[in-house]
Amino acid sequence: MFAGRKFAAFLFDMDGTLINSIASAERVWSDWARRHGLDVAAFLPTIHGVRAIETITNLALPGVDPAHEADLLLKAEAADLDGIVPIAGAVAFLQALPGESWAIVTSAPRSLALARMEAAGIPVPAVIVAAEDVSRGKPAPDCFRLGAQRLGFDARDCLVFEDAPAGIAAAEAAQAAVMVISATHSHPLPTPHAAIAGYDNVGITIDERGWLALAAQRDAA
Known part of the structure; x- marks a missing residue:
């Protein structure tokens, strides 16, 4: 090495x-993806290593404010530290x-x-x-x-x-x-x-x- x-x-x-x-992040992001009608299995691999605001912005979902959604996700992830x-x-x-x-x-x-x-x-x-x-x-x-x-x-x-x-x-x-x-x-x-x-x-x-x-x-x- x-x-x-x-x-x-x-x-x-x-x-x-x-x-x-991974378990915590994928629990939170799976819930979010389902609420927005996304294919969870296809979506989850895209979240790793990237800032939440950029992940959401890249989706270009109609009527979705990336900053607001990223803040909601932050609160949900901070509340789920299990595992x-x-x-x-x-x-x-x-x-x-x-x-x-x-x-x-x-x-x-x-x-x-x-x-x-x-x-x-x-x-x-x-x-x-x-x-x-x-x-x-x-x-x-x-x-x-x-x-x-x-x-x-x-x-x-x-x-x-x-x-x-x-x-x-x-x-x-x-x-x-x-x-x-x-x-x-x-x-x-x-x-x-x-x-x-x-x-x-x-x-x-x-x-x-x-x-x-x-x-x-x-x-x-």
Whole structure:
């Protein structure tokens, strides 16, 4: 994994990358889709990794105000935190990172991100880039560029951890390196990037500058 390469910082997507919130999100979005007469099975794959307001805007539903609907969805998702759990090994992996060397970059609004992190026991970083922090969401690169900037680095020197096509495309557009997290994938995701199912067998090394490198760990057995 990125043999010999070091990174100034790690930038993590949240849903599907650090936490598994699929059950909660799909319950809320399924109810919303049924109310608007959508084919739920066809619609659900489009919600992951993208801001709610952009998902709704892209549907171009007659008489639907995307901002209003996104706010309703935010409230419904914040009220449904049942079954939200961390991706395997994520908590320990994050706790091993220097606080100034990582950020969460999510398409979720900040209030929902914080609620889900608390539900899953994910440590809260000093830097969070949330839906309201950018005018263009993923797959635009703005969020990852902003996350790197707030840490004091260039996105090209960072490693992005992502699970969704929109987020992967955003990281690519920001010229960051990409690690795909496949823990919540029901089918293999075609990708040229390195991929891991979780963080249990991944460690880090830190050089004298504070730059990070990934290190594979053997099972204790």
